[in-house]
Amino acid sequence: MAARISSRQQIALHVVAALVANYVFTWGFIALGVAGLFAAGTEFHDAESLASMLGLLVFLTAFLWTFAARSLPRACLVLVGGGALMAGTASLIQALLIRAY
Amino acid sequence: MRDALLLIAAFVTSIAGMGWLALSMDVHWRQVCGNAFGSPAPTKRLRALGTLGLGTSLVLCLSVNHASIASLVWVMALTAAAFSIAFILTWRAHWLRLLFPPARPTAG
């Protein structure tokens, strides 16, 4: 259940954690977007454009969700995990494409 | 010159449109018509007029510029129009009686 924030340091820590977690998640999203779109035939810079545009909106939404979620630490873990997974997949796609050419 | 007149017309229709939308709200209807006027605002008619005003404004903007610029001009014109109506309601609410002539306060 939700517990009220007590100390200032705890708040600061939560904010930093939220920012880092959302950055990682957004990075993963954009990386996967670029790699996936490029693999599907989109021109590289167009893939970057599109993935970045959506990425900023993803950051905004995920950031608001992080604070609205019942447990901020758990939300951060989900975001970092998801981000790492997406980034990993992007690197995998990159490796496969390099090998193919 | 033609472009300037069309843009002025676009701004005028967007002010009128915002004015009608404001009047469709009870609080502003009472502000403009005074408490002497008993009947509630003809909401549906005012909202329809408001939408018509805003739509006409968009058409006028599109007749002057390419859609990529006209869309921006329209959105910003609506913003300026809404500010204008808000400040008119604050300081000169009776000016909005121009928008709905039947809306004059009746005695009693």
Place this chain on the structure above:
Amino acid sequence: MFQSFRSAMTWIHTWFGLVLGFVLMGAFFFGALCVFDREIDKWAIPEARFEVQPMPSFDRVLLPEFEAMSPSLETMQIWGIVADNRSSLIDLVSIHETSAQGDARTERVVKMLDPRTGKVTNGDHFKIGSEFFYPLHYSLTLDWQGLGEWIVAFSGMMMLAALISGIVIHRKLFREFFTFRPGKGFRRSTLDLHNLTGVVALPFHFFFAFTGVLIFVGQYFPIGTTQLAQLHELHEQLEIGESKIPTERSGHAAPLASVDAMMAEARRRWAAHGMPGEVGVIHLRFVGDANAHVAIYPAATNSLQDLLNGVHFNGATGAVLQVDPAPNAVQQVAGFLTGLHLQPFRHWPLRWLYALGGLAGCVCIATGLLFFVEKRKHQHAKQGSQAIHVVDALAVTTVTGMVIATLGILIVNRLLPDTLPAGWPRHDDLERYAFWFAWLLAMAHAFWRTAPVAQGRMAPAWVEQCWTITVMSVTAVLLNWITTGDHLLRTLSDTYWPVAGLDLALLTVAAIAALAGRKIKRRAENASMIAESVAQDAARA
């Protein structure tokens, strides 16, 4: 973490709004001024006060200047010409290798040319609008490791969060859409104005913050140059076969063909495609080589769709190598979004509406700060906390202090002589120091004169800075007259709007500041009269 969605959104809106509101005020204020950046440049550089001219002949006028700027043709990397349709002076940029000071390095030299006479202006004139206020609004001119750009981008994202959270916590979004009640007490009217400027201009605020961050997004998420750099290289290798643009010198010398003829050909092609226009930008590479490359781009028109129609020529033969392809869907969307922010168009009604939106953003942030202070001032006074003093002082610093700094740089610009004594710093450095020094003074004054807030009273700093603004604005206009002879009667009768417009704006600022100062003073006097009579009643009772 929070009891409810609403309380989470309230917390985000309040605290991120408070901390980053100070940065956002700067971004919105200087961003709004940048709508008129070229006009401000003309006020600051009297030599530039003439009507915009078409691009002069490259072969006869510009080529000799470039040859003078770069040490030799072998070491030149890029020559650039920028003649957008709002600047009167034309920018000539030469990037070349030089070993002038011992070791070899790349140098960038910029000169401004008067197209009417072909003369290059000497001196280190400071384009206060496009070279100071512009980078100030997106980077606070804090260039160490791009820190300033990161701070502003983060603030921009938090602006988006503040807009969304603001909508969530605003209970009467539609009912109070047109509501502003200045008679209902300071707290209510401040909140009304905050809500009005935030909601009515919401599309503007959202799109400007979003597109602002989007423009530099490659710096914040440099995925294509780090994690997916290999993929980027793969793409370049696949592309090389398709592009006809040379990427290096051939080694065979060949003189530059007529660039004027290339410009005429570019204009002919644009007109043939139904998008007639003037030449805006020219890039030249490998000049003097058989692989010389000349790229010609159009000056902006009133559309956000034809910005990518560059025509590429072989510099030695004058033949067309390729024309930039028409943008695809993604490029059109990206071009629209960045163009909406960067405003390469000449549509003056829209530009003025943009300035209005920017000012609305400033009012939204300022009223937010004022509401925060008003709401907590009495609480903090009872608790003996100094925190509210700090917040109010920072509010004064960012609202009136920022205007004072802006006026300071304009005044110093007019006071500095054309040629400075030997050993003095350059014009641009001096004017920059003046700006920051004026702001620092304003901040010191703000902290000194907001002490009463900690006792729940009103700070005299606000009134005093309002009067300072009035005096400084009028001084700036007078100095313009004294130092250039361009007084309002002359600039209005000649209808030279860049200078007349800025002078009129300065006088308007003076009037608004004076009115605001008087109103605040009256309110403070009323409040202290009431407090006195309450104390007298209590003493009598």
